[in-house]
Each structure stands twice: as structure tokens, then as C-alpha cells.
Amino acid sequence: MSDAPAEQDPHLLRRLLRAKDRMDAASHEDWPVHRLASVSGVSEAHFARSFKQAFGLPPHRYLLTRRIERATALLRDTELSITEIAFVTGWSSLGTFGRTFRDITGENPGAVRTRARAENQGLDRVPACVLRAAHRPDLNIAVLEKRRREAAGTNDTGDNKEVP
Numbered sequence: 636m637s638d639a640p641a642e643q644d645p646h647l648l649r650r651l652l653r654a655k656d657r658m659d660a661a662s663h664e665d666w667p668v669h670r671l672a673s674v675s676g677v678s679e680a681h682f683a684r685s686f687k688q689a690f691g692l693p694p695h696r697y698l699l700t701r702r703i704e705r706a707t708a709l710l711r712d713t714e715l716s717i718t719e720i721a722f723v724t725g726w727s728s729l730g731t732f733g734r735t736f737r738d739i740t741g742e743n744p745g746a747v748r749t750r751a752r753a754e755n756q757g758l759d760r761v762p763a764c765v766l767r768a769a770h771r772p773d774l775n776i777a778v779l780e781k782r783r784r785e786a787a788g789t790n791d792t793g794d795n796k797e798v799p
Contacts, residue, residue, distance in 0.1 A: 643685065643688065643689055647677070647685055648689060650675040650676055650677060651675055651682075651685055651686055651689050651690070653674055653675060654671040654672075654674045654675045654682070654686070654694075655686075655690065655697070657671075657674055658671070658694070658697065658698050658701065659701060662698060662701040662702050662705060662724070662725060663702070663705075663723060663724055663725035664725065665725075666694065666695075666698055668682060668683050668694060668695075671686070671694055682694075699735070699739065699772075700771055700772050702724045702725050702726070703735075703736060703739050703740065703772045704767055704771050704772065705724050706720050706721075706724045706732070706736060706744065707740070707747060707751070708763075708766070708767060709723065709724070710744055710747050710748040710751060711747075711748065711751035711752065717729070717732075717733075717744045717745060717748075720732075720744070721733070732744070738781055738782055739772045739781075740772060
């Protein structure tokens with residue numbers, strides 16, 4: 636089976652896009668695979684496999700990128716507290732938000748806010764979609780695997796295996 640999304644059934648791709656659009660519109664909500672599969676009208680296993688093939692990331696990792704992207708924008712553009720941002724973007728714990736944010740971006744939320752505001756000179760003329768894309772985190776490996784590699788002192792990305 637090829638990893639090329641163009642080889643997937645167009646009807647399936649539309650169904651996958653429906654689930655992806657729902658995640659984008661409500662990234663603060665919980666999106667377990669069974670819920671996404673029901674939105675797409677396919678089995679859980681087929682959904683998970685097809686989503687990764689079509690979009691290059693497993694559904695959970697895609698959702699994490701959206702949450703971090705939104706949190707970064709809120710840190711940069713609002714006066715909301717970091718706690719409020721954590722809950723607004725879908726985390727149920729400030730500690731989990733802070734740890735996951737740091738694992739993905741390499742910085743804690745407060746440092747990102749400070750740096751983003753310092754760099755914000757003239758960015759008000761840049762379209763918001765361009766800013767979001769420029770700050771979108773790259774989650775080519777699972778967060779837990781990234782933590783393990785950092786703890787072991789290695790930065791090798793290996794073969795992008797999923798961590799259970």
C-alpha cells in the first residue's frame with residue numbers, strides 16, 4: 636500500500652476531511668478515534684490508518700499541533716492568563732499543558748509569550764493564517780518519544796515510530 640494520499644478513494648478523503656474540519660473547528664474538545672471514526676462513517680482502525688496516510692500524522696498528533704498552534708496565538712495576541720489559555724485550548728490540567736507545550740515547542744508558555752510580544756513589531760500587517768502556519772509545531776515524532784530521546788541525550792529522529 637502506498638503512502639500517497641492521491642491514491643486514496645476520493646469519497647474516503649472527503650470523509651477524513653470532515654473529521655479533520657471538526658477537529659479544527661473544536662480543537663478544545665476531546666476527539667478520541669471512535670468519535671472521529673463515527674464522524675467519518677468508517678471503522679476506528681480504518682480511520683486511524685487512513686488519516687495518517689492522508690495527512691501524514693496520526694489524529695491525536697494532528698490535534699496536538701492545532702492546540703499548540705492556538706495556544707501560541709493566544710499567548711501572543713491576548714491578555715488571557717496561561718491557566719485560562721490551557722483550559723480554552725483543551726487541556727484539563729495546567730501542568731499537562733505546560734509540560735506538553737514545552738516538550739513540543741522547546742519553551743515554556745511564559746517564555747513564548749515574552750518572546751512573541753518582543754518580536755511582534757510589524758506583525759499586525761501579516762495575515763493571521765500565515766502567522767499560524769509559521770508557528771505550527773512539527774510533530775514528526777510522538778511527544779513521549781521526544782522526551783525519551785532528550786533524556787537519553789540523543790536527537791536522532793529514527794524512523795518516526797509511534798509510542799503506545
